[in-house]
Amino acid sequence: MKEFKLENESKITTGFKTPENYFNDFSAKVLNQINEGEVKVIPIYKRKKVLAMLAAAVVFIALMIPVVNNYNNTSKDLDANTLETYLAYQSNLNQYDLINQLDTKDIESLNNNVALEKETLEDILSSNPNIESLISE
Amino acid sequence: MTDEKEFIAQLLNPKTQNTAFQKLLSDYQRPLYSHIRNIVLNHDDADDVLQNTFVKIFQYLKNFKGESKLFSWMYRIATNEALTFLNQKAKLSGITSEALQNKTIDNLKADVYFDGDEIQIKLQKAIVTLPEKQQLVFKMKYFEELKYEEIAEILGTSVGALKASYHHAVKKIELYVTSN
Numbered sequence: 001m002k003e004f005k006l007e008n009e010s011k012i013t014t015g016f017k018t019p020e021n022y023f024n025d026f027s028a029k030v031l032n033q034i035n036e037g038e039v040k041v042i043p044i045y046k047r048k049k050v051l052a053m054l055a056a057a058v059v060f061i062a063l064m065i066p067v068v069n070n071y072n073n074t075s076k077d078l079d080a081n082t083l084e085t086y087l088a089y090q091s092n093l094n095q096y097d098l099i100n101q102l103d104t105k106d107i108e109s110l111n112n113n114v115a116l117e118k119e120t121l122e123d124i125l126s127s128n129p130n131i132e133s134l135i136s137e
Numbered sequence: 138m139t140d141e142k143e144f145i146a147q148l149l150n151p152k153t154q155n156t157a158f159q160k161l162l163s164d165y166q167r168p169l170y171s172h173i174r175n176i177v178l179n180h181d182d183a184d185d186v187l188q189n190t191f192v193k194i195f196q197y198l199k200n201f202k203g204e205s206k207l208f209s210w211m212y213r214i215a216t217n218e219a220l221t222f223l224n225q226k227a228k229l230s231g232i233t234s235e236a237l238q239n240k241t242i243d244n245l246k247a248d249v250y251f252d253g254d255e256i257q258i259k260l261q262k263a264i265v266t267l268p269e270k271q272q273l274v275f276k277m278k279y280f281e282e283l284k285y286e287e288i289a290e291i292l293g294t295s296v297g298a299l300k301a302s303y304h305h306a307v308k309k310i311e312l313y314v315t316s317n
Contacts, residue, residue: 004314006279006307012260014280015253016174017244021183023170027162030191031155 139239141207148198162298163192165208168281169215175276176219178261180250190215209290216273216291238265263313267306269316275306 006012104105171189174183179263193214201210227237242261245251264272273292277283278299285296292299 002315004311005313012254012256014171014175015251015257016171016178017250017252018170018180019250023166026166026187027159030162030188030195031159033188033192036193122164 142203143197143202145203145207156190158195162196165211166191169211171281172212172277173215173219176216176273177223178238178245179248182222182294183211184224186218190218190221192194205290209287212291220269235265259314259317261311262317263310264306266313267309271302271309274302275310278303 141238143155144160147153148161149305150157166187170183170244173186173190174180177183177186190211197214201207205213205310223237225232227234230237231238239262242258242265245253245258245261267275270292274288276292277288278285283291285299288299289296294302
């Protein structure tokens with residue numbers, strides 16, 4: 001086969017063609033795309049920013065959960081302990097002090113409790129076979 | 138050079154931007170189209186890549202430092218866009234870039250926007266066997282008839298290295314066409 005030499009050949013073109021009027025319409029197409037792009041860019045950027053802030057907030061809250069839980073737990077323990085210690089060793093509270101602190105509502109609820117207790121008492125007494133010995137006492 | 142500086146200033150000034158960009162489009166759409174078409178080979182892909190190239194040129198204009206010429210800067214963007222496009226297309230089809238190009242060349246025969254015959258197809262097939270850099274150099278020198286100095290600016294290599302690259306490319310192509 002004859003040796004092929006590029007320089008001996010007449011110039012080989014690419015053979016590539018373009019559609020008719022392609023370059024006439026091309027700049028309008030690009031300018032449209034650029035203008036569309038400019039309008040679109042802003043909301044996407046903003047949405048990204050909001051999403052990023054939302055993600056940051058979620059992460060922050062998630063990180064805070066164990067801290068908040070522990071904080072509540074320890075404060076409850078402390079309160080109970082302190083109160084107990086205070087009542088047991090530090091205060092001069094007696095029955096009269098407690099009664100003075102009661103208001104009408106407390107007394108009413110106490111009465112209700114007592115009423116219930118009466119019924120229970122009757123039940124116990126009626127079902128108790130040794131009721132005579134209890135009465136005689 | 139001062140003309141170019143002035144032109145870039147017009148491109149960046151919101152008042153003159155539209156007119157200047159239209160001028161840029163009409164001056165460069167044809168050479169950049171040829172450059173991209175030579176890389177991606179079919180018209181529809183070249184159309185997509187050319188549009189993306191101009192959109193990128195518009196977006197990045199404000200970052201253009203004037204260290205290189207506007208011409209070579211735009212050619213660089215076009216080259217990168219075209220090569221990225223080819224690689225993505227090959228990846229999506231699950232084949233190598235070379236296999237994709239061979240497939241595209243086979244499809245050229247049926248392409249309405251191609252009126253070449255056997256020798257054009259054979260030449261394209263020979264080019265695909267070259268390394269990427271040599272392909273670019275050959276296409277820019279032989280088809281687009283750019284000067285070595287211009288290609289050197291676009292590809293960021295020395296003129297000497299380009300001449301050697303082109304020489305190698307021509308030898309390999311001649312060998313391929315002779316034996317096929």
